[in-house]
Amino acid sequence: MTAIKLSVVFLVLNFLWTSASQDVEHFCNVRERCILPCTFETGDEVVIHWILVKTGEIQAHSFYHSQDQLGHQNQQFRGRTSLFKEQISGGNASLQLTGVKVQDEGRYKCYVSTILENKESFINLKVDAPVHQVNIQQEGTNISCSSEGIYPKPELTWSTTTPELQSTPVVEQTEEQLYSIKSSLILSNSNPDLDYSCTVKTRRNQRTATLFKTTSSSGSSTERKLSCKTPDTPLTGFIWTFNHSQVIVSKEKTDGSLSVSEEWRQQVKHVSESGDITLQDLSSQQEGIYTCELSDAEETYVTNTFLQISGDKPADVVGIAVGVAVGVAFLLVGVLLYLKYCRRNQRPRQKTRNGVKKKKNVLKKLNNHKNLQNFSFILL
Template sequence: MTEVMCVLLVLLCLWMLTLSRGDTEVSCVYMQSCILPCSYQSSSEEVIRWFQLTEQNHSVHVYYQNQDQLGSQFPRFRGRTSLFKEQISRGNASLQLTGVQVPDEGRYKCYASSIRGKKETFINLKVDAPVSKIHIDQVGNRITCSSEGIYPEPEITWSTNPPSTFKNTTRVQQTEQQLYNISSSLIVVPDVNYMCRISTRRNSRRATLTQKSSIIGPGNGTTLTCSTSNSPHMMSLIWRFNHSQIILNQTNVGHTVSDEWRQQVKSVSESGGLTLQELSTKHEGTYTCVLSDKEETHITTTVLRMEKGGGKSSSSGATIGLEFFAILVLAAGVAILV
């Protein structure tokens, strides 16, 4: 009896291993469309049934008698599923799922049959909401790095240049849509650059906080740098004053200067640097540059102060530079542009 049980156990393990190896992995991007592949030997009297394999085995899509039969479709899938009708006769039973949600993640079964036989295909669907934006802010001597709307749960790491010790506090929250928001903060010290990286299985982004300084005298001009020398080939450039007022907007076609800043804007360089002239105390404030292309975004924030009593430029004040670098990790079967 013991030998029989051992044989049955081995057969069960082999069957489970074969079943697992037969599954197809599909990665779907949150709120986008996704195709779950399935094929069979077509003929006539086709029957196609898609299920999400849960405790209740939710009905996703049913097709027979040459039309959809959606009376028993699970409510979450209503209006979001379709077959490629013109290709069913050629053996294509693939399912298109739109507006992918986190609860869609899981194992699916495609049952397809005709008078020539039947076939079952199993799909493992994984949902990814990649890191799309990363924010880094400084209030006093504390900096915070954060991002929202991510799935699965992301990781956040800090590093410094030069290497130094620090203690960060990280908080992760899950939304009603089962997406993750993450934020981490720490206390900064002078003369240290801080790098924050937020990662998932699909992609990773990094933000670098660089601390510099600059002051000018009233009536003088100055050039505000936009990014490092290895800045991307520019697709768009925006300069703002005090976070909201647009100074200059530039694309590949050309640039536009707002009326309020025509007298102060002297020129803009190929790397995005902004040269200003005839500045007064009313131009003291925060200047923000956003330089981006399809893969990278560089943000530089400069706090500009006027030296009392005029005079030449001197060293003081503060400049905060933020650089964002996108590192794309493409999941199998799906390409994404970040």
């Protein structure tokens, strides 16, 4: 009877000592490091279990006997979890999770046991892959907008200065359970001066890309300045491309370093802080669409400029052209003089040949006449 009373007392005390708190919502980004917080009252003989509660209990990390115990750790977490061991004695049982995946999303239980108490706390981990970049591009009369590497499932909307446009986007999901989204529109013929904006949004962030109407620029090939439409907010980076494929110059968002591609080093003369670019020594091969893509913390601004080369040519090109023209002229003159010379020499030779032939015929006739006279004289 005494043993039964002691067991009841132990169960009651164990119930009282085991405390639980309300779920805490915590957000972490894909591929980044994440810390799931958990604290407890300090005590001896610390036991820590981190468990992902889904259809069953998935062992994420265990610690007891003053060391990690990973024999039953699920393969999903292998090599990606750790505790702050030097802080456990101070009551810190937080779990560090590296290389966060979409599959890590869910409800986690932090169980801590000491000789003083047992404690359970729950954390709802929400995994996000924010919208980092929205690409907007025009090809002919078609304008497209796309973004990728997003979680959870995003939304895409179009807008202009006119009422909001309607378009059904195409959404796909990768093996990593990340989403990509794309939509396209046919440009309005009735109002070609419209600017188009595309917004991709998830539960925690959104980005907008705006495509301004295409402008035209023509002028000297010696030097041309192309400008971007600059926002009022501080820039995080920009990139210039040629015909939507060749990168001319870019400014990195991370460290602000400026990089000019090897193919355009001779043509890029100057790049301003606002993104404007000055080109030099251009040829007909550099005629086409120049795209400036500026970015700030929340938006991307795209400006297309069609550049047509006209006016004076670079000095070396002009020199080559003049040299070729002069050479061709001298060659034609030489040919004409040679033909004229040949014709003049051909006529006297022809006349001389005809004269000699006539003279021979006359002599022949004279000789025949003389022979006939001699023959007649003999007969007489």
